[in-house]
Amino acid sequence: MSTSPARESLRALAELAGLTLLTGGAAAVPAAEAAEAGAARPGAAAAAPGGDAAPGGDAARPDRQPVVGSPDKVGGCARIEKRLPTLPDWPRVRSEIGRNPADEKRIATIVAGMTLAEKVGQMTQPEISAITPDEVRQYAIGSVLNGGGSWPGRDKHAAPKAWLDLADAYWQASVSTRTKIPIIWGIDAVHGNNNVYGATLFPHNIGLGAAHDPCLVRDVGAATATQIRATGQDWAFAPTLAVVRDDRWGRTYEGFSEDPRVTRAYGYEIVRGLQGGHGHRLGGVLATAKHFIGDGGTAKGQDQGVNPSSEADMINIHGQGYYGALAAGAQTVMASFNSWTNPDLGIEEGKIHGSEKALTEILKRKMGFDGLVVSDWNGIGQVAGCTNASCPRAINAGIDVVMVPNDWKAFIANTIAQVQSGDIPMSRIDDAVTRILRVKLRAGVFDEPKPSARAHAGSADALQARALARRAVRESQVLLKNNGRVLPLAPGSKVLVVGKSADNLQNQTGGWSLSWQGTGNTNADFPDGTTILDGLKEALGADHVTFSENADGVDPSAYDAVVAVIGETPYAEGVGDLGRKTLEAAKLYPGDLAVLDKVSGKGAPVVTVFVSGRPLYVNNELNRSDAFVAAWLPGTEGGGVADLLVRGRRSGAGYTGTLSYSWPRGACQTPLNVGDEGYDPLFPAGYGLRYGQTGKVGTLDETSPGAACGSTGGGGTATEDLEIFDRQDVPPYKSYIGSAENWGGTEIGPDGAAAHSEITVEPSDVNVQQDGLKATWTGTGPAQIYMQNPAGGTDLRGYLNADAALEFDTIVHSPPANRTVVSVHCVYPCYAEVVATSLFQRMPAGVKTTVKIPISCFAAGGLDLEVVNTPFLVYTDGAFSASFANVRWVPKAATDPDALSCADLT
Secondary structure (H helix, E strand, O other), X not given: OOXXXXXXXXXXXXXXXXXXXXXXXXXXXXXXXXXXXXXXXXXXXXXXXXXXXXXXXXEOOOOOOOEXXXXXXXXXXXXXXXXXXXXXXXXXXXXXXXXXXXXXXXXXXXXXXXXHHHHHHHOEEOEHHHOOHHHHHHHOOXXXXXXXXXXXXXXXXXXXXXXXXXXXXXXXXXHOOOOOOOOEEEEOOOOOOOOOOOOOOOOOHHHHHHHOOHHXXXXXXXXXXXXXXXXXXXXXXXXXXXXXXXXXXXXXXXXXXXXXXXXXXXXXXXXXXHHOOOOOOOOOOEOEEEEEOOHHHOHHHOOOOEEOOOHHHHHHHHOHXXXXXXXXXXXXXXXXXXXXXXXXXXXXXXXXXXXXXXXXXXXXXXXXXXXXXXXXXXXXXXXXXXXXXXXXXXXXXXXXXXXXXXXXXXXXXXXXXXXXXXXXXXXXXXXXXXXHHHHHHHHOXXXXXXXXHOOOOOOXXXXXXXXXXXXXXXXXXXXXXXXXXXXXXXOOOOEEEEOOOOOOHHHHHOOOEOEOOOOOOOHHHOOOOEOHHHHHHHHHOHHHEEEOOOOOOOOHHHOOEEEEEXXXXXXXXXXXXXXXXXXXXXXXXXXXHHHHHHHOOXXXXXXXXXXXXXXXXXXXXXXXXXXXXXXXXXXXXXXHHHHHHEOOHHHXXXXXXXXXXXXXXXXXXXXXXXXXXXXXXXXOOOOOOOOOOOXXXXXXXXXXXXXXXXXXXXXOOOOOOEEEEOOOEOOOOEEEEEEOOOOOOEEOOOOOOEEOOOEEEEEEOOOOOOOEEEEEEXXXXXXXXXXXXXXXXXXXXXXXXXXXXXXXXXXXEEOOOOOEEEEEEOOOOOEEEEEOHHHHHHOOOOOEEEEEEEHHHHHXXXXXXXXXXXXXXXXXXXXXXXXXXXXXEEOOHHHOOOOOOHHHOO
């Protein structure tokens, strides 16, 4: 069989990466343009984890454990290797930070003089909203954290002084204890100090990965450390080192690449940047290598799900980022929410938080990590036999610092009792505290003054790194199509700008931006940010730019070009999972395609800028675009996007970014990674055009698979109502409320009452006396009422087959102030939702209404009906009050005349 030029181009990329190309059908034309688009920089082509070279100090003999050290350098930064050796076992990692005998002697003396309560206090990490400075002193607390969307005084716009005042108060309380051990404060600074108002936010990791520039990542890490110092924290919960295998995962954008070579080099450099120069003391802030291990490899991309990898794949794929980070001297590692289980391979570790093999045997013993292991948010509560406040198994497995945001007092009491009873050996406690003190000494906090007296404290300038961020945006952009060499636009071009993300900093910044999910923000929440529209006005002149978000009432032919800025809206862990939804952007965001239809083929070339946290199936959008740019999530410097759209001084060499994730040609084409059998992307990893290149992307297939991928069918046809709540819970279902106070769920008691600060529930009359639950959201934060089977999921496919509807009676007492959804969960984070804001707002107050929502609406949203555990949930983040009764799934109810249509619920 003859080999096509397209196949040869892909083969060249593969050979550069050290791969053997699998035989099969020829690659499609866009993939073939990799030669033109071209693996344009060293390391741009994707690579499999195998090979026979030994870069970066990797060494192994058959009779010895492999050893990994600092990587080889290019220009002073880690080199992205063409191939990585296949390691036969977990390697010993040589850290650039060694033991200091004087520190070790000092630590031993401190530990020997501590009480059990003081030791457990050092191991306990509450959330700032749940602990006062006086309680830090009283319980000898070792560290605190603020979660995403948590600020001093709950003030989203808290100034650096407010952060520093609280940091000083905690610090003063800690040094006023008997042991005088300073406290440290950890913060999720994952793309800049992103919880802090006024801070420059960098592109998310997926964009930085496309830059293929380890030096850039080092500089971003150093700038982030300076931002953190400005507000008084000591510890960044970053970097995420996930090697993402399935782009349905809602944290895909937190991974640098699907390519472990990139993650290995980046892990080294970003830790160097965050922690700064060091001998025995760090110069920046503590970095956190997270989430150990395998979070990017869960089945179906399910957040907190099961990674079924072999140990060899864990070593050679998912471990690579940690080898780089630990070699650079990372001092903390965060345990992962995922499980590691594959019964066929004899792997039964379960949740990593409870795995002694992962945390102690592998990380601490084999890899030689001598820093501290911190749990994730209430992660111990997911370990079998544990709760958020009690988990000897997690501590014995190797957790040193326990992130227990709200239940910390109970955790302290339980842990002390468990040590006294022998469930937790005192030697394990002493080891944990030794590690904590070692990290604190290396961080220099024993020798530093209060946070407000440290370098950069309170500096508004220190929060800014706009030039660096703009450079990062330019380097991260990937040009996928450029028919007719539309780009770059000539200076002075008259441009029509359309699309929901053109003038929207919330969409630009994505998740983990001021709030946890990145939602609830406006442009005003980013006072120093520039939108992509702002950047175009700067580059072309405001008089040359017309903006019409929905492209209504404008004539595209009156302009030299149309720039459409579209894509994903913000999300973070859990909420961002696609589950069984397809990768089809047109299904996820139909409004974007509608905008393109209004401008495409109307007399002016269309340049589409696609803002997203992952590659999506965008054949429809590509067909309607003359040029197409993957902009990822660029952060607050939208001007960096415009710099490359318009020819000029700032555009420099033009587009230099190349894909660090493979781009799908089909809506259900996931997982999709270089080296996979039958690898056939639309654009391979390593693809990226330069000015003057077109990509030769022809008309693409627009076939849609429908609502979901991977449906197994079957399930029979339901004939009986599924009763969920009828005056009281119908077993096996139980009613709960959830909020930041306890997302794990507080059960609504037999008296029909429960209360959090964000939501309260009491009995109410809907049809008859006290047959309902009245839920009142206070508006102080997001919260939900839901009904769940605590034993797990049930196969409810029969209700979809029976045209069933979720049916409930409700009385609205006060309409919702903010976005409100009704959802069904298939074991969180698998879920689907419909937007019910206007539904509830339209209901007459005080009057009973029966609501019927077709189950097909949830199926279309990606619900896995084989494992439904939560058949009813109402969530909002604003004020709202309503009563709910007679909750059930009813066969054939979706065909009733009064049933809602899915189109009404968007």
